[in-house]
Amino acid sequence: MQISTRKPTRDKQINVRATDEERAVIDYAASLVNKNRTDFIIEKAVHEAQNIILDQRVFVLDDERYQAFIEQLESPVKNVEGRQRLMDVKAEWK
Template identity: 35%
Template structure:
């Protein structure tokens, strides 16, 4: 049986970020990393990366042509219309309750 190298490509890590934490924050990070079976560095980088991606995804840019801008603002100012599907959904008990 021949041994094979994993095909997962590793990127070279050449940047460094320093962090200062309180002892309490460090303890929480270490406990969480252990719970996730990751090194402290892996845990912090993974968590920060996910948070950064989410922050960027939460940014919204709307481009509206000048001739449609006023119509767009009027639509935004209208009161929300009733959505029976959402009303039905929220009237049901959540499966975890």
């Protein structure tokens, strides 16, 4: 039995201008992964946006939130087993 998952309906429009060459490259890449142009562009744009957001290194906090953040960093580890599993993972670059 095949189970299908429905994608949420996209009802917002994003207009993008591209050169013929850019469009051809996008279409070719999309075809290589069996996606249409829209799905390919949205998937890649959202993925890159998430990476940029996750890559932020500067956090601006007011004094109260900064103090709460420091307290969490300095508090004892509550999930010792989970921490140990995380520490046991070998880095891919080693």
